[in-house]
Amino acid sequence: MSDGLGESDLSRVVFLSEIGDDVAAEEVRDAMAKRFNLGAEALARLFAGPPVVVKSNLDPDTALRYKLAIEATGAKCRIETMPAERDTDRQGYLDRRQHERRRGLDRRERTRAEAITPDRRQGDRRKDSK
Structure with missing residues (x-):
């Protein structure tokens, strides 16, 4: 059964590798490690520089929950709509x-x-x- 969601309704959460102005970098790393159960290697990949897609194919409410959880640690992220699938020719x-x-x-x-x-x-x- 269809849940009424089209492809355009799906979102993804993108981690920007940026930290809020009023928070120290080590505090953000510790909070991310504790909240999302991440190891040192995963944290290094997240904070390496380019934006990282954390989760994709989410409905808007779930994407907002992920965004709020990431921003609660002091890191920055954004929600993007999923790009259309390429036609396999x-x-x-x-x-x-x-x-x-x-x-x-x-x-x-x-x-x-x-x-x-x-x-x-x-x-x-x-x-x-x-």
């Missing part, structure tokens, strides 16, 4: 398969000059089928 897939670079390869006839071990298909130990 079968023709583009077929065009890539027929590309000149791919058509020229025939693995059985090509020698393996870059291989560490010699090509077993051309060795003297190969059994001849008669």
Whole structure:
């Protein structure tokens, strides 16, 4: 059953890696670690610089709850609407398969000059089928 939500109603929460003006950086990191049960590595990824999508495909009420929880720690985030899904174009897939670079390869006839071990298909130990 449908819950009445369309694709345009879905949101995502984006962590901005910024800290409020009146809060110390260590306090924010400690609060984020405690509230969301994050380790040092996860915190380092969050505060590394570029915006990070924390949660996606949320209804607006749930996204607002996440935003308020993050902002309660002193960090900044925003809510964005989910971008429309890209149409998967079968023709583009077929065009890539027929590309000149791919058509020229025939693995059985090509020698393996870059291989560490010699090509077993051309060795003297190969059994001849008669």
